[in-house]
Amino acid sequence: MSRQKKFILPESEIPKTWYNVMADIPEPLPPVIHPGTLQPIGPDDLAPLFPMPLIEQEVTTERFVPIPDEVLDVYAMWRPTPLIRASGLEAHLQTPAHIYYKYEGTSPSGSHKPNTAVPQAYYNKITGVKALTTETGAGQWGSALAMATNHFGLSCEVYMVKISYHQKPYRRSLMQTFGATVTPSPSSLTQAGRQMLERDPDSPGSLGVAISEAVEVAATSGGAKKYALGSVLNHVMLHQTVIGEEVIKQVEMTGEYPDVMIGCVGGGSNFSGFVFPFVRENLVNNRKTRFVAVEPMASPSLTKGRYVYDFGDTMQMTPMMKMYTLGHSFIPAPIHAGGLRYHGMSPIVCHLYDLGLIEAVAVHQTAVFEAAVTFARSEGIIPAPESAHAIRTTIDEALKCKESGEEKVIIFNLSGHGHFDMAAYDAYFSGQLHDYEYPSAAVEKALSQLPQIA
Amino acid sequence: MSRQKKFILPESEIPKTWYNVMADIPEPLPPVIHPGTLQPIGPDDLAPLFPMPLIEQEVTTERFVPIPDEVLDVYAMWRPTPLIRASGLEAHLQTPAHIYYKYEGTSPSGSHKPNTAVPQAYYNKITGVKALTTETGAGQWGSALAMATNHFGLSCEVYMVKISYHQKPYRRSLMQTFGATVTPSPSSLTQAGRQMLERDPDSPGSLGVAISEAVEVAATSGGAKKYALGSVLNHVMLHQTVIGEEVIKQVEMTGEYPDVMIGCVGGGSNFSGFVFPFVRENLVNNRKTRFVAVEPMASPSLTKGRYVYDFGDTMQMTPMMKMYTLGHSFIPAPIHAGGLRYHGMSPIVCHLYDLGLIEAVAVHQTAVFEAAVTFARSEGIIPAPESAHAIRTTIDEALKCKESGEEKVIIFNLSGHGHFDMAAYDAYFSGQLHDYEYPSAAVEKALSQLPQIA
Numbered sequence: 001m002s003r004q005k006k007f008i009l010p011e012s013e014i015p016k017t018w019y020n021v022m023a024d025i026p027e028p029l030p031p032v033i034h035p036g037t038l039q040p041i042g043p044d045d046l047a048p049l050f051p052m053p054l055i056e057q058e059v060t061t062e063r064f065v066p067i068p069d070e071v072l073d074v075y076a077m078w079r080p081t082p083l084i085r086a087s088g089l090e091a092h093l094q095t096p097a098h099i100y101y102k103y104e105g106t107s108p109s110g111s112h113k114p115n116t117a118v119p120q121a122y123y124n125k126i127t128g129v130k131a132l133t134t135e136t137g138a139g140q141w142g143s144a145l146a147m148a149t150n151h152f153g154l155s156c157e158v159y160m161v162k163i164s165y166h167q168k169p170y171r172r173s174l175m176q177t178f179g180a181t182v183t184p185s186p187s188s189l190t191q192a193g194r195q196m197l198e199r200d201p202d203s204p205g206s207l208g209v210a211i212s213e214a215v216e217v218a219a220t221s222g223g224a225k226k227y228a229l230g231s232v233l234n235h236v237m238l239h240q241t242v243i244g245e246e247v248i249k250q251v252e253m254t255g256e257y258p259d260v261m262i263g264c265v266g267g268g269s270n271f272s273g274f275v276f277p278f279v280r281e282n283l284v285n286n287r288k289t290r291f292v293a294v295e296p297m298a299s300p301s302l303t304k305g306r307y308v309y310d311f312g313d314t315m316q317m318t319p320m321m322k323m324y325t326l327g328h329s330f331i332p333a334p335i336h337a338g339g340l341r342y343h344g345m346s347p348i349v350c351h352l353y354d355l356g357l358i359e360a361v362a363v364h365q366t367a368v369f370e371a372a373v374t375f376a377r378s379e380g381i382i383p384a385p386e387s388a389h390a391i392r393t394t395i396d397e398a399l400k401c402k403e404s405g406e407e408k409v410i411i412f413n414l415s416g417h418g419h420f421d422m423a424a425y426d427a428y429f430s431g432q433l434h435d436y437e438y439p440s441a442a443v444e445k446a447l448s449q450l451p452q453i454a
Numbered sequence: 455m456s457r458q459k460k461f462i463l464p465e466s467e468i469p470k471t472w473y474n475v476m477a478d479i480p481e482p483l484p485p486v487i488h489p490g491t492l493q494p495i496g497p498d499d500l501a502p503l504f505p506m507p508l509i510e511q512e513v514t515t516e517r518f519v520p521i522p523d524e525v526l527d528v529y530a531m532w533r534p535t536p537l538i539r540a541s542g543l544e545a546h547l548q549t550p551a552h553i554y555y556k557y558e559g560t561s562p563s564g565s566h567k568p569n570t571a572v573p574q575a576y577y578n579k580i581t582g583v584k585a586l587t588t589e590t591g592a593g594q595w596g597s598a599l600a601m602a603t604n605h606f607g608l609s610c611e612v613y614m615v616k617i618s619y620h621q622k623p624y625r626r627s628l629m630q631t632f633g634a635t636v637t638p639s640p641s642s643l644t645q646a647g648r649q650m651l652e653r654d655p656d657s658p659g660s661l662g663v664a665i666s667e668a669v670e671v672a673a674t675s676g677g678a679k680k681y682a683l684g685s686v687l688n689h690v691m692l693h694q695t696v697i698g699e700e701v702i703k704q705v706e707m708t709g710e711y712p713d714v715m716i717g718c719v720g721g722g723s724n725f726s727g728f729v730f731p732f733v734r735e736n737l738v739n740n741r742k743t744r745f746v747a748v749e750p751m752a753s754p755s756l757t758k759g760r761y762v763y764d765f766g767d768t769m770q771m772t773p774m775m776k777m778y779t780l781g782h783s784f785i786p787a788p789i790h791a792g793g794l795r796y797h798g799m800s801p802i803v804c805h806l807y808d809l810g811l812i813e814a815v816a817v818h819q820t821a822v823f824e825a826a827v828t829f830a831r832s833e834g835i836i837p838a839p840e841s842a843h844a845i846r847t848t849i850d851e852a853l854k855c856k857e858s859g860e861e862k863v864i865i866f867n868l869s870g871h872g873h874f875d876m877a878a879y880d881a882y883f884s885g886q887l888h889d890y891e892y893p894s895a896a897v898e899k900a901l902s903q904l905p906q907i908a
Contacts, residue, residue, distance in 0.1 A: 002523070004465060005530040011460050069456070077457040088531075088605075106560060108834030110873070135458055151542075170876035177879055178828050246810075335569050376631050377604055380531050380562030419564070419873035422624035424632055 009080035015245035021276040023063035030322040049227040052128040057235035083250035088378035097401035111416030113144030116239035122149035131225040135210030138338030141173030141230030146180035158178040163204035185210040208314030229268025240273020262412040264389035265293040268346030271416035291358040293388040298436040299332035302360035309453040327446025333436040336424035337385040364435040369428040386417035463534035469699035473731040477517035483692025484776040506582040511689035520790040537704035542832035551855035565870030567598030570693035575602035583681040589664030591791030593625030595684030600634035610634040610799035617658035639664040662768030694727020716866040718843035719747040722800030724869040748843040752890040753786035756814035763907040781900025785891040791839040818889040823882040838870035
């Protein structure tokens with residue numbers, strides 16, 4: 001046998017703490033504010049939606065947060081995940097670059113999402129919550145929360161973007177197999193849904209609307225139900241750092257250190273979890289790794305959005321966060337990467353971007369699927385279209401190395417498999433996919449509707 | 455954290471040899487015979503279909519066969535696979551039994567099939583073959599061969615049972631992503647296909663017919679194309695023993711030894727690969743493990759078939775093998791476990807069964823899906839319907855332990871995931887699945903048409 005292909009940690013090496021990048025960033029994060037008072041919100045404002053342990057994690061500045069044993073036990077179902085040398089892709093590209101990928105697709109729902117679904121279900125469970133509501137776009141997050149709530153004996157209501165509900169019936173079946181109820185959004189069960197249906201009875205839905213519905217159901221349940229969000233918030237980024245903490249140990253096994261780390265961004269959670277421990281190494285140990293966030297051209301919040309206060313959802317039910325946003329009323333084009341179709345972005349990711357600590361790039365979907373097929377044929381894994389955004393940029397970086405002759409070490413996060421996305425591959429093979437130019441007029445309009453907050 | 459969940463070998467522990475059970479069985483296997491002469495066939499009879507290294511492996515009695523480095527390199531994409539303690543299932547069942555499963559679903563195509571697809575593609579490659587033909591039912595085997603041929607630069611023609619071709623478009627997409635061409639069978643491209651279509655223009659196809667088509671294309675290609683079979687034959691069983699050889703090392707890590715090992719059987723390859731190394735331990739080291747092969751009630755070759763000479767395919771194009779068979783003209787009911795819908799069974803498995811070295815049991819499909827959902831909810835993995843047959847019997851054995859209070863160690867082979875089988879889960883949830891009684895009349899009729907060979 002030739003070169004080592006996989007770098008696998010024993011179960012005993014699952015990280016015992018999450019890493020909080022807030023402890024090390026040079027400037028504190030701008031506060032989340034109440035849309036009415038414009039004042040920073042406090043724990044009580046969030047209490048109708050989240051249990052107190054998660055609210056505390058949302059604002060903590062502790063550097064390391066212990067992972068409860070009950071969560072570690074569930075993590076052990078699939079963690080540690082492998083770090084894999086992309087030797088097949090390297091050979092195909094004939095690049096001198098050393099390419100590795102962290103593979104999160106081995107989890108029960110096939111992506112990184114259970115890393116936060118499990119602790120969220122756990123903290124709700126131990127504070128007496130019996131039911132969770134959530135939204136899902138492509139279905140990755142809904143599947144993860146369905147699995148986690150099932151494990152801890154909570155019930156789970158998922159509002160699934162209507163177009164995905166019909167286009168991806170097997171993601172819905174997966175959630176049902178894990179015991180969740182799934183409702184297409186917009187629905188007539190909520191005021192937010194009914195309002196949307198009045199405007200447009202044939203609305204295909206969007207992540208922003210589905211969030212409004214799930215938030216409303218929790219907020220009006222008199223405490224019976226809480227709400228869970230799969231990305232954007234600080235505690236979600238925190239939980240995902242279990243990815244990067246494993247990679248820290250795995251790169252030691254390889255004897256190399258990354259020059260570049262690449263991840264796709266929608267709300268920002270897989271990218272954050274993957275790179276934050278290495279951002280720490282840059283800040284604290286003077287390492288020089290570049291971090292590249294890859295977003296779709298159809299929804300380019302970091303590269304084209306404005307860094308202002310905006311709502312997390314379409315119907316303006318959430319507090320306001322400072323983030324690179326395309327405007328909460330902007331509805332991204334129907335690209336086959338539902339998990340990246342979001343108007344905003346994790347405030348921490350935005351803050352790091354604003355401070356120049358990370359980079360961002362936007363890519364077109366046909367180039368993404370071309371990269372996905374190249375990867376599948378050379379590495380044997382069918383990537384999720386979302387994750388394939390990271391592959392596109394990895395290939396571009398590796399081809400630059402080929403030109404320059406540089407032996408750079410590139411690591412990307414393969415955040416999930418594409419087994420439930422084969423319809424998108426079919427569309428690509430039959431030439432039905434096309435690219436969407438950056439929708440500048442629609443974004444300008446959505447941004448002009450935002451309240452002006454200093 | 456509590457009890458260890460996963461038992462994972464380092465990459466360096468991938469077995470370097472396959473194990474050949476022929477070396478240790480008390481009586482030799484009945485010969486394969488030519489249907490015309492009724493004489494044992496020789497290497498030359500097989501040469502139009504298979505490359506010589508595989509023909510040699512078909513008849514070797516060497517105990518251990520070295521795995522080529524080029525094959526080990528590809529195995530390293532996903533091997534060694536994990537052995538997992540089913541702690542969630544144990545807790546759910548409240549059984550004193552210790553349950554483990556070997557998980558083969560982490561391979562590129564999601565099942566154990568690449569274990570033999572890769573060496574088959576390799577041996578064809580090094581003997582100058584440029585193209586392979588094959589059949590596939592549910593699509594697991596076709597996907598595996600597509601991946602393997604793509605890796606070694608061969609082209610691949612897959613004849614896919616027509617009903618599956620239409621019911622499982624995403625398995626087809628997966629094969630296409632790996633670069634294979636996929637034709638619904640029966641097709642008008644072959645004499646066998648045309649003959650079948652004349653009899654029944656609306657034929658949904660069957661594995662037996664698809665084999666006839668793939669064999670015909672190879673046999674009439676003047677040597678340009680060879681044929682590859684995903685189960686039944688001796689060399690296929692040999693390649694799959696990489697599974698059981700890993701389990702041998704993994705049970706050592708657990709400090710326990712299996713009382714019972716359970717696998718599903720269609721053609722017999724995942725079961726064989728899983729248990730043969732332990733059959734050796736029984737024969738050579740006087741161990742007392744029970745081996746249980748689980749088949750569907752709709753296609754129960756071992757439990758209800760007759761041990762006679764029969765053809766491997768419907769159109770009588772293959773040599774004749776002595777096996778437990780339901781008759782080559784028997785078409786099993788359309789259960790949602792396409793990989794188990796085969797009239798015959800691996801001659802080695804049949805021989806071991808005849809010698810009393812292994813057991814067999816047949817189960818109904820609704821009970822299988824009930825077990826599949828129980829497993830998914832307690833362990834987080836969606837099993838392939840085929841593999842869920844093994845789960846059904848595992849749960850039955852564990853419940854017996856609960857009654858008797860025995861702490862038996864049970865290991866089953868989870869041969870694949872069910873990500874491409876969610877339509878079957880949907881059918882189960884909506885109450886559309888029903889059971890098929892053992893089709894005794896149809897089997898009697900098919901068996902009565904067999905030539906009588908002593």
